[in-house]
Amino acid sequence: MLAALPTPILLDIAIFFTASCWGLGFFIADRQVYLFASSAIGCFVCLFGYSVESLGAPPWAVVAAPVPLDILLLWYVLRKPRKMAIAYVSTWAIYIVLHILLSSSLRYDSLIPVWKLHR
Secondary structure, X not given: OHHHOOHHHHHHHHHHHHHHHHHHHHHHHHXXXXXXXXXXXXXXXXXXXXXXXXXXXXXXXXXXXXXXXXXXXHHHHHOOHHHHHHHHHHHHHHHHHHHHHHHHHHOOOXXXXXXXXXX
């Protein structure tokens, strides 16, 4: 359903959902709303992943490449290892659940492109 949209729109949707997941992860870890930080991380991570994918990298690299960037930006925002761990794990948990819902219901695979849940 959403796969028929142009690539820039699909990327914008991925940025929005990624930023939302980071925002929820930050809120779970620190009980504060980090609107700008989660939006910035969503943009950087999605654009970096899209760049890696456009270079023809293998699927595992598309998923693994943004992880060091995630950690660096997470440290820049929270700076406490315990809060960073809580935020990172909760962000990925929310991200995976959101991917499952969007991929299975709307056939939208841009959150985790290598993990398609429909035929």
